[in-house]
Amino acid sequence: MSRPERPGDYEWLGLGAPGILLTHYPELAAVDFGPEPPMPPSDVPLRASGARSRKELTRSLLYLRCREMGLPLEQVMAVLLDLRQDWHGSLAVYREHTLPFSEREQALLEDLKPYLTNTVRNCRLFGHEALRGDLLDALFRHQGAECVVMDPPEHERLRTPGATELLRRWYPEEMEADDSRLPQELREHLERLQALGPKRASGVDTWMRAGGKHDLQVTCVQLPEQRGSRPWVLVLQECSRAIPMPEPWREKLSHREVEVVQGVLRNWANETIAEDLGLSLNTVKTHLRNIFPKLGIESRTDLLYQAAWRRKSC
Known part of the structure; x- marks a missing residue:
């Protein structure tokens, strides 16, 4: 994976090649076995044997450096993955003996290309979602709060790890029956906010549930539209009613x-x-x-x- 505006900054999603090659690849990418960079967009995988002569390959800097590192990489076949994002990717298959990749192998890789593209795209997107979730969790842990992200009225997108335990303390009977659902009181409050639409008054998005020693503060924040819906974040935080001691x-x-x-x-x-x-x-x-x-x-x-x-x- 790499970004067009940051040439040489690569991200490896697989470790099919030895780690030493991946470490040194950014400095050698411009002299890879394939055609002269930039690699032309094509639905057909490229074979080194079809792009350069054997003599040219054996004189290339990448070939010589690989042999110095103990990697006798003799052939390569690569395909560009069009991910339609602000980054692109490619899959390269290396061979350690001199037999060139065949046209049949080239056709097999061509057939696999759509599946490879979807796989890499999904890995990338899910990786970003996981990172957002980790950052969100760290943020709320730092603030002593938990959160639940909802698409009203029932669909839950995510919750921070401590949210379930917090809800169990405040809604023990409901959560004992089904701790995967948002308690009824919170769902009803969210539905009321959703029904108000643009008429919501300032301050109506935060309310308190009184407890014995603490209160539960619930702050509802509507996020920008995503894929046709506007999810809500419910920020849950236990608050002491104490006045600070001088x-x-x-x-x-x-x-x-x-x-x-x-x-x-x-x-x-x-x-x-x-x-x-x-x-x-x-x-x-x-x-x-x-x-x-x-x-x-x-x-x-x-x-x-x-x-x-x-x-x-x-």
Whole structure:
């Protein structure tokens, strides 16, 4: 494979030839066994015996370099693969003895050409899709999110590896029955967005599902048209409802008191804080009684207000 605008930059999709030849091929491509470059477009495979004389072949730089590398490549037959993209390809068959490729072998390669072209094109396209999927997965992992790409109302194109586990946590009953389908609530939300069309108001594409300790934020983004349809990306991210703790507070509190304040800032009840930290309810209440005077605040409500105010003023 190579790009017309980047001569000498080759990509090998198969390893039928020894690796040493592939490594050095870019510097030798201009003196290949075939006709003088550029290779003319043709539906008929070309044989070296039909393009150059035996004497010319044995004097070519590629022939001499191959022998230096211990590769006695004596004959070649090549076919250009018209992939109708911004790149093109070719298939070359090398022979290590002097018997030329026959017209029958040339005809066989000609018959195989359409299948070879489709195979290489599909490998290339699927390779790009796989790369996009890997990059998408890395992006969402970096952001702590997962995604599902849908063609409404039911057809799913792809999902990042962690998306299924995230949906199982939030929709355990539905996902236990069939974890290959998007939960009904998400499908209905997507259908509503699809039905609104251009009338969608700003902000309607993001909504929250409330949970005990976290919320599930779902952001729906419609992609540009692809092959007659416009798919949607559902970005799924668990979000804490916590107000960030002001850094000066940490210096005034013990490690356990910091954990209790973080529970309060998540808007958890004392019972939830106790369960999360493995403490008794009375111990949590005692910690709070000690925390309030250390921070110069009067109550739980005042703690939430002061934290929110400090965050807004930053």
